[in-house]
Amino acid sequence: QQQVKQSPQSLIVQKGGIPIINCAYENTAFDYFPWYQQFPGKGPALLIAIRPDVSEKKEGRFTISFNKSAKQFSLHIMDSQPGDSATYFCAASSGGATNKLIFGTGTLLAVQP
Amino acid sequence: SQTIHQWPATLVQPVGSPLSLECTVEGTSNPNLYWYRQAAGRGLQLLFYSVGIGQISSEVPQNLSASRPQDRQFILSSKKLLLSDSGFYLCAWALGATDTQYFGPGTRLTVL
Incomplete structure (x- = not known):
């Protein structure tokens, strides 16, 4: 119940495309959902975050x-x-x-030129 | 503004040797502090977190330990490294009343 399931594992798109990454959770106590971006050899950086009221x-x-009803969020x-x-x-976090x-x-996202 | 530092940036150690990784945060007081490990091509595994000086919670039983001797200093240690301890170690901080965690640049540890 504490898991956050993310898919796909890897994604390749062409420049200008719209990659979509999906996540699902079970714990309804989660109330904060951030996305992090990580480049090779670097620490993750906060990209954007959302709370369930929007x-x-x-x-x-x-x-x-x-x-919220499906317990899913996507980037x-x-x-x-x-x-x-x-x-x-x-x-995800329950604060x-x-x-x-x-x-x-x-x-792992690859955007091809 | 707040800054988080980790050192060393890279480390190569033989099996059975001790380990000490350090993390410090500047520009804030009484942060929550976290140690994560990231295996190659994998996600982030929370190892330890601390909500105050001397307060350490362990998430995963392992060969590692953590200490917080000062408000903005977090140390990850081992008495005897194992091959399986290799990985990318990340320190993060957050303010107690908020949810956002901010990560440091990481330490790449290779145990040979």
Whole structure:
């Protein structure tokens, strides 16, 4: 019940395409859903995050869609660029004093020029 | 602004040797601190977290230990490294009242 399931494991798109990465969770106590971007040899960086009170959030070319009833959320990257090639992790947290995040297994995205 | 540091950046150690990785945070007080391990091509495994000085919670039984001797310092240690301890070790911090975790640059550990 503490898992966050992420798919696909890897994804290849052409420049300008819209890659979509999906995540699903079971724990209804989760109330914070961030996405992290990680380049090889670097630490993950927060990309965008959403809470269950909204169904969509946009920041630049990145959009999170959230479906509370289905317990699913997804990341869309508009007009993808080769510089977006990285590993993307979804995560979930139920907050509290520890702020523990449960991470998905990651999606390796390659955007071909 | 807040900054998180980790050192060393890379480390190659023989099996059976000790380990000490250090993480420090600047620009904030009383952060929550976390140690993660990431195997090659894999996700992030939470190893330890701390909500205050001297307070350490372990997530996974293993060959490692953690300590927090100062408010903004988090140390990951081992008395005797195993081959399976190889990986990319990441430290992260978060403010107690918020959910966002911010990661450091990581330490690449190779045990031979």
